[in-house]
Amino acid sequence: MGELIVTILTGLSSAASLFLVAAGLSIIFGVTRIVNFAHGSFYMLGAFIGYTMVQAIGGTIVSYWVAVLIAALVVGLIGVLMEILLLRRIYHAPELFQLIATFGVILVIQDVAKEIWGNEDIVSPRAPGLDGAVEIFGQRLPEYDLALIAIAPMVLIGLRLLFYKTRWGTLVRAATQDRQMVAALGVNQRWLFTGVVFLGSLLAGLGGAVQLPKGGADLLMDFGIIAEAFVVVVVGGMGSLGGAFLAAILIGLLNVFGIQIFPNSTLVMMFLVMAVVLVFRPWGLLGKPETPAATGTEIPNEPLRPAVPMVKVLAGLVLAFLIALPLLQELFPTVLDPFVIVQANEILFFVLFAAALHFIMGPGGMVSFGHAAFFGGGAYTSALLVFHFGLPFELAFPAAPIGAALLALIIGWFCVRLTGVYFAMLTLAFAQIAWSIVFQWTEVTEGDDGINSIWPSDWVTPLVLYYLTLGLTVAGVLLIRRIVFSPFGYALRAGRDSPLRSEAIGINIRRQQWFAFTISGAFAGVAGALFLYTKGSIAPTSMEIARSFDALLMTLLGGVEALAGPVVGAAAFKLLEDLFAASEYWRGLMGITIIALVLLLPKGVAGFAQTGVGRRLGLSRAEEVRA
Amino acid sequence: MSTVLSVQNLSKAFGGVQAVEDVTFAVDAGEMRALIGPNGAGKTTCFNMLNGQLKPDSGDVLLGNRSILGLPPREVWRRGVGRTFQITATYGSMTVRENIQTTLLSHHRQINRMWTAARTLFVDEAMALLEQVGMVNQYDRACGVLAYGDLKRVELAVALANDPQVLLMDEPTAGMAPRERVDLMALTAEIASARNIAVLFTEHDMDVVFAHAHRIMVLDRGRLIAEGAPNDVRNNEMVQEVYLGSGAVHGVGSA
Amino acid sequence: MKIVKTHLLTAGIAVGLVAGAAGSAGAQTIKIGDINSYTRLPGHTVPYRRGAVLAIEQINKSGGVMGKKLELISRDDKGKPGEAVKVAQELFLREKVVLVSGSLFSHVGLAISAWAKRNKRLYIAAEPLADALVWSRGNKYTFRLRPSTYMQAAMLAAEAAKIKKAKRWAPIAPNYAYGKDAVAAFQKVLKKLRPDVTFVGAQWPGLFKIDAGAEVQALAKAKPDAIYNVTFGSDLAKFVREGKLRGLFKGRLVVGLLTGEPEYLDPLKGEAPEGWLVTGYPWYEIKANDHATFVRDYQARWKDYPRIGSIVGYNTMLAIHAMLKKASSTDTEKMVAAMRGLKFKTPSGPIMFRAIDHQSTMGAWVGWTKLVNGKGKMINWKYLDGAGYLPSDAEVRKMRK
Ligand SMILES: Nc1ncnc2c1ncn2[C@@H]1O[C@H](COP(=O)(O)OP(=O)(O)OP(=O)(O)O)[C@@H](O)[C@H]1O
């Protein structure tokens, strides 16, 4: 009895901080449509700043909570800074482009936090006045848990009052429900957005600060919370505060009971919940279906045209360079050291991976947050066949795209029922489930240690492998290109541009998307297998969220609208990484560079071709502007 | 003339709103039939049930003498029902001709080919359709940059691409200049009679309606209140009341 | 399509140029590649590098080796095996290092090890704890310094076996290979010594994702006499706080793997658990083998006290130094030959790299935690030489196949 009650209360208390963070994320997304990855960083900053404030002034009960509130406010202001300096300049960029900007912010904040608060985990003191435990039916429960249980509904009520009793709140609600409405606000829109980002960031900061007495602050908090926060937002329904509250509680409770029944379930529980919810309630528990305006691309892309001569020449030159690279390296070893081949090799399979993602993201309009499942899926297909059945390279390698395609076929079947962010989140959920299977099914997959020493046959020397990678990547990119220009590709784009029209001219959009998703999975699988045979090892890290985001960032950085986007984006991303690799501050440097690129080239690096300058340089046709 | 499309006792409610109530009518081959009514009368809802986008609460829709109830829009289209939308639905990232080509590819069941460039397929057929709607000289422009009236023309060409028996046109001339409207509907009437297509259209511009409709039906709050030749409808008291009563002014065509 | 492939061209050339310039500079030094997770877990890896740098500086001051100075080139593996392999390639191909050392995560260490084997390069793993590294996946080119999961768990199990009243054990460990190995090893050794113990209600929180309240509830529900803790870092902090508040540790024996290491114990400050049996690093009290000198030098150099990572980093460089002296060559095969059976002195005591499995005999300190002046310390500790906690040669041979 007492045990049950205390278990429930424990679940509720662990839901509190998660709710605050998720509520902030939901509010920001609801109004600005920005998927703010930096939200986890704000949570982390909330914890660090909260700790510093508590150390400075938080000795008494009152001053402790003042310190917490100050931390939240400071984080809110940091959010405002991000909005004014960065996001405001790129609201009109293609959908999701802002995501890479927020990713740049994450990287910068990581380095800044490390500089300010040091390398070591910080354990925060307990809250004054709430530092003991209460006895409930003979079971002990920390007092602070009760405080947390109270804080979440208080914040929820406060937010509801704000949204239903103030003019500002009414505007926010209207903007959440109707995108057209936002545009109609004119000048006010700016301050509405700024205000919303302030509020959302403040909530993230508050979430970080109130969890201090349960643990502390460390440099891994940002990535730790962000996926969970997204799960809560999506399970609850985008833009629904009540939904986020419900979902946070649901997940909190499932966690406490889940680990009592299946102690091994800790990694996968919430993603399973999300997958189930999305399959049965595609818009979350309390969410509403997205209006078409929210899902369709608002500014139509330019028509896809065959490459202009200038681009063909450039592409030919680059290809010639890559083909000649090993020879050039031998001829000029002082200019080109042997590692250049390794770099080129690595860029190439990431180009293929990004191109695979771009195929569904660009022409297909389906943003996958979980493409690492297919990258890793392909690699693991080969690795497992070698590991368990001793298959030779010649058989195991071609099996990779088949394995990845099968996985994509299964996952895709569920995902294509959804659109927009919900689609993205369901792919993420399935990718996490796939990841946790690989991670935990040690008997078969060797768990997180991974599978080692998977090398190609002897005839595949590093040089042969380089040409194999080059050949497959070029072939893959060209093949994808070919498909994009084929009737199948047109049908895919048709489904993106206007599902309504497509359905009305006999195109089965879902099936089209499903097949495209599968094809994309197969190509990602090839990239994964190339990765495997280059590195000789595969571990679950190759399936985790970060790997999915790599591909996403590359594609966005290159420019979703351009067919060359993923090629250019992957190359740029990897070259930047290499450039900064030797620096201790590679994250900060990378973050700043990404932010600069985002601001300078809001259509992506390859989108440069479609700017005025790019056109004048002959990188793309002159194109008329919208009537 | 033979009946192509017949609608029997069609009803649909959204929550408490009875959008369409017990509507029955039939359209003959080669006939131009207008469905008019004030804003919110249920015209679009009616169309949506005809092409399978919405499932009616009750009633039946027959194409020829076979029910098409419960079929998805893409199936209904395959059986020869073309459609234009009140708010145009075209592919903004494709050129005008590519829009038509995509439709033709689907019609000829070649949409899943993965090798040949779509741009090179059904070029002549597409151009012929564009010729018909007067969009030939804009064939290479992106739909995303077209003027609204031109988009309506493209939609018409798209709707004609599968040799439909029935054409459903939801406010085909909305957003066009008055001259253009009459032209477009004249064109439609011409094609319909040449190809013997049954055309059902909604329209707020009474000039257009009375100039081209063979028969007119009037919908009010989901119910058909009148049906007949243009002159009968024009003189129907109930119709006048509905139009005046609802505040929509006769002959004003802005949607 | 490929506008920025030209970037590849220019950048490729640019990078190459830089590398070429760098490559020619270092002919007078022997370069050591160092790969570690400097951004993923800086709290552990930065002390490691400090220890390593200190050792290199001291070695160079006393004349280096083979008439040359040692140069340490550090790279971040970002906690990813694929990245680590790439970095290893960069270090060998571009920086022309003679061997690579380092790393903390097991999956990273295993990947580097597989690559080293394939490419016949020497890899001296410093901190990865996975038993597989020297046993089931051991290879000719891989050596490991730090006592492995099995060794440290075996040490704790041997001590825990002496406590007769602890019969019913509940483990809690992060849900990944290290956690699972640590529980399995402890279980195996303890059961061998004490057939009367049982294990109940194991808990597996996600690494750095512990829901501590819930885990403590679940452990309490199993009503164990003793708890075996493998959590560390932020998980440990949360676990300890929640466990104390909820009275989980009252009247129970708690055994903590690595819990006594300053990396994990010190952040807890006044809340450090008392009376736990742990492995750790009581740097403040170790006097033997000139350890005090090491501490003094370290503090002078870094204005900070050493962590377990520091001594491991320091010892790793001492091992490389001793090996190079013995091999007097930077040829990989000769270095490998020198590594096998290499004996050298360190502040933690004499160490040998066993020829049979390439595991070093570096041991660990086992003792009891206590709060001293508001800080967690280890008391009644002893240093257990690793040689005594390794499986028999026959077993090792079987595992290494
Ligand atoms: N998806 C829907 N959900 C709820 N109500 C709807 C929906 N679609 C239409 N309605 C309602 O059904 C009624 C009929 O709408 P419909 O769009 O069919 O009218 P209409 O005659 O086409 O009007 P208009 O001339 O403005 O295009 C309206 O009251 C409308 O609000």
Ligand SMILES: [Mg+2]
């Ligand atoms: Mg309508």
